[in-house]
Amino acid sequence: MDPRTGRTTAIAAGVILLTALTAGCVVTSVRSAGDDSSITGPEWKTTARRGAGAATAAAPAQLTGVAVEDHERYDRVVFTFDGERPGYRVGYGSPAGQAGDPRLVVTLSNTESRSERRLEPHLPTVRGVHQLPAAAGVVDTVVTLDAGTGSDRVSFRVGLSVGQFYVDLPHADEKP
Secondary structure, eight states: OOHHHHHHHHHHHHHHHHHHHHTTOOOOOOOBTTBOTTOOSSOOBSSOEEEOOSOOSSSOEEEEEEEEEEOSSEEEEEEEEESSOOEEEEEEEOOTTOOSSOEEEEEEESEEOOOOEEEOOOOSSEEEEEEOOOBTTEEEEEEEEOGGGSSSOOOBEEEEETTEEEEEEEOTTOOO
């Protein structure tokens, strides 16, 4: 075999493999006119955020963990899951069956979790996290914020990565 033929074949195989690997890999951003409830990413707001997930009632996401991270300018609440991404709503209010002052409530839909989790990280913004057990495929998590933030509503942003959903809350001395 001529060495040039082997090299040409290897290059052609590489191009075909690269084409196959990138086929269908498109990043899109969807935003409805006048409806910012589905915005995720770098926007810091106090209004509720929503996002449809790929998980379904027949194939729910499995919530495997909740953690809180302290970053230089914000605290991050991280939800890890197996399976498809659950739907979500993040906003201020009180979860069903809980009275009291409004808190930041993270609701994950089409999600299973048999456990109840309580975290008390005492970070600059996040003071506590209480994840309730799933009920009818919905998991509510209440995030208690530092009373010294100067407001009952701290701005937040949400984001997604593979197997994770997160909520960032800025420290009191930061202006998002």
